[in-house]
Amino acid sequence: MSRILENKVAVVTGASRGIGREIALSMAEEGAAVIVNYNGSAARAEEVVKEICDAGGKAEAVQCDVSDFSKAAELMDYVVKTYGRVDILVNNAGITRDNLLMKMSEEDFDAVINTNLKGAFNCMKHIARQMLKQRSGRIINISSVSGIMGNAGQANYSASKAGIIGLTKAAARELASRSITVNAIAPGFVKTEMTEVLSDAVKEAAEAQIPMKHFGETKDIANMAVFLASDKAKYITGQVISVDGGMAM
Numbered sequence: 308m309s310r311i312l313e314n315k316v317a318v319v320t321g322a323s324r325g326i327g328r329e330i331a332l333s334m335a336e337e338g339a340a341v342i343v344n345y346n347g348s349a350a351r352a353e354e355v356v357k358e359i360c361d362a363g364g365k366a367e368a369v370q371c372d373v374s375d376f377s378k379a380a381e382l383m384d385y386v387v388k389t390y391g392r393v394d395i396l397v398n399n400a401g402i403t404r405d406n407l408l409m410k411m412s413e414e415d416f417d418a419v420i421n422t423n424l425k426g427a428f429n430c431m432k433h434i435a436r437q438m439l440k441q442r443s444g445r446i447i448n449i450s451s452v453s454g455i456m457g458n459a460g461q462a463n464y465s466a467s468k469a470g471i472i473g474l475t476k477a478a479a480r481e482l483a484s485r486s487i488t489v490n491a492i493a494p495g496f497v498k499t500e501m502t503e504v505l506s507d508a509v510k511e512a513a514e515a516q517i518p519m520k521h522f523g524e525t526k527d528i529a530n531m532a533v534f535l536a537s538d539k540a541k542y543i544t545g546q547v548i549s550v551d552g553g554m555a556m
Contacts, residue, residue: 310336310337310338311337311338311533311537311538311539312334312337312338312339312395312533312536312537313337313338313339314338315334315338315339315340315394315395315536316339316340316342316386316390316391316392316393316394316395317331317334317339317340317341317342317393317394317395317396317397317536318341318342318344318382318383318386318393318395318396318397318430318434319331319334319341319342319343319344319397319399320344320371320373320397320398320399320400320426320430321344321345321346321373321399321400321401322341322343322344322345322352322355322397322399323343323345323348323351323352323354323355323368324348324351324499324500325497325499325500325501325525326399326449326494326497326499326525326528326529327397327399327400327449328351328355328525329525329526329528329529330397330399330528330529330532330533331343331355331359331366332355332358332359332529333526333529333530333532333533334395334397334529334532334533334536335359335362335364335365335366336362336364337533337537338364339394339395339536340364340365340366340367340390341359341364341365341366341367342366342367342368342369342386342390343355343356343359343366343367343368343369344368344369344370344371344373344382344400345368345369345370346370346371346372346373346400349368349370352368352370353368355368356368367389369382369385369386373398373400373422373426373427373429373430374421374422374425374426374429375429376425376429379426379429379430379432379433380429380433382430382433383430383433383434383437384433387434387437392437392441393434393437393438393444394441394443394444394445394536395444395445395446395447395536396430396431396434396444396445396446396447397447397448397449397532397536398426398427398430398431398446398447398448398449398471399449400422400423400426400427401422401423401426401449401467402418402419402422402423403419403461403464403501404416404418404419404463404464405460405461405464406460407459407460408462411462411463415463416462416463418463419463419464419466419467420463420466420467420470422467423464423467423468423470423471424466424467424470424471424474427448427471427474428474431446431474431478431489434446435478435482435487438482438485438487439482439485439487442485442486443485443486443487444482444485444486444487444488445487445488445535445536445540446475446478446482446487446488446489446490447490447491447492447532447535447536448471448474448475448489448490448491448492449471449491449492449494449528450468450469450471450472450475450491450492450493450547451464451465451468451493451494452493452494452495452496452549452551452554452555453465453468454467454468454469454470454471454472454493455469455472455493455547455549455555456554456555468493471491472491472493472547475489475490475491475545475547476489476545479544479545480545483544483545486541488535488540488541488543488544489544489545490535490540490543490544490545490546490547490548491546491547491548492528492531492532492535492547492548492549492550493547493548493549493550493551493555494523494527494528494549494550494551495517495522495523495549495550495551495552495554495555496513496514496517496522496523496551496552496554497522497523497524497525497527497528498522498523498524498525499525502522510522516554517551517552517553517554518552518553518554518556519552519553520552521552522552523550523551523552527550528550531548531550535548
């Protein structure tokens with residue numbers, strides 16, 4: 308049976324854990340060679356690579372702080388030189404520095420915007436020329452339900468994820484004529500290490516806001532990313548697809 312991402316080259320940022328890890332594994336399973344980008348956790352990135360290779364896939368871990376404009380350029384240059392092309396870019400790298408607006412420091416605001424929003428811009432900017440040359444490409448940006456609805460205590464995170472939606476739509480308009488699609492996925496509450504640490508009371512309050520009454524799985528997000536990266540989604544661009552159990556409907 309043919310796999311829907313056979314012979315594609317995918318770069319997944321922030322792929323050593325959580326949603327990014329699941330996207331990397333799922334894309335490799337569908338035949339893509341995956342560049343597992345990480346910033347801090349080399350050991351965990353190598354675990355993802357090992358899991359992919361053990362299953363017969365192709366992957367490589369590459370360290371890069373995507374919030375650094377020139378480092379993001381080096382990452383994309385390396386992938387193009389090594390693999391000859393980049394078919395799929397998943398901008399997943401993200402951090403949180405939660406606090407109430409009145410208590411939030413400038414540093415915490417800037418750090419989240421720089422990684423989550425500027426990091427996505429950096430990677431898109433530095434791969435756009437290659438995709439234009441190829442006359443093909445899939446860019447998938449991971450936004451959040453927080454970017455659609457806002458979330459108390461997350462002014463920085465909500466702003467960064469709302470910014471990703473605007474960035475997605477603008478880039479989609481610019482790149483569409485060369486068969487490059489740009490879409491965003493907006494996850495709701497998903498079972499990851501980030502949500503595992505929440506207290507039972509917070510989890511219950513969160514579940515009460517979700518029409519489906521439970522958190523999603525990382526695989527739910529990865530399935531959508533694989534679909535958007537495939538030819539099945541070749542006529543979909545500039546869209547924000549919520550995978551959130553109905554939270555932001």
